Amino acid sequence: MNYYHQCRGGIGKPVEIRTVDGRIHRGVIHRVDNRHVYLRPFPGRNYGGFGYPYYGGYGWGWGAGFGWGVALGAIASIAFLGLFW
Template identity: 55%
Template sequence: MAGNNYYHQCSKGIGRCVRITTHDGKVHTGIIDRVTSNKVYLRPIGGSRRNYGGFGLGYYRGGRGWGGGWGWAGAAWGFSLGLIAALVFIPFF
């Protein structure tokens, strides 16, 4: 039942910033990218230690050199609706 409630809340909040706390106590902050029948997908925002994008040395259109890229910043991380213990919409972001 709770998963169904979170589904409707997340569906209405696509594009909004949220903070999700899971039953294991982990806190995830991001922007709701999309929602399926059993998962919510968040695009991470600042404050994370993971390497989400930026600049780096790599291959760009067949050549090697510096280039800007979103890297993982464009990727959304999926969380099961059944694992959500708390969902809070953050008004400022």
């Protein structure tokens, strides 16, 4: 199973995504398209991740309140988290 199908099946679930450049992104999967998985930050906590300041074809921005996008091709691993910390 590839990352696209794992992410599609995990919409609404908390995850930790590690990218090939070593970054760690944590949040709830909001939506998935053929190039990106979009994460929302955990409620009431800032767990980091790379946020885009606007939506311009690259991902949902912080200003829109929807989180950020991670390119599917950049994902090295996905861990589904059992609980919000």
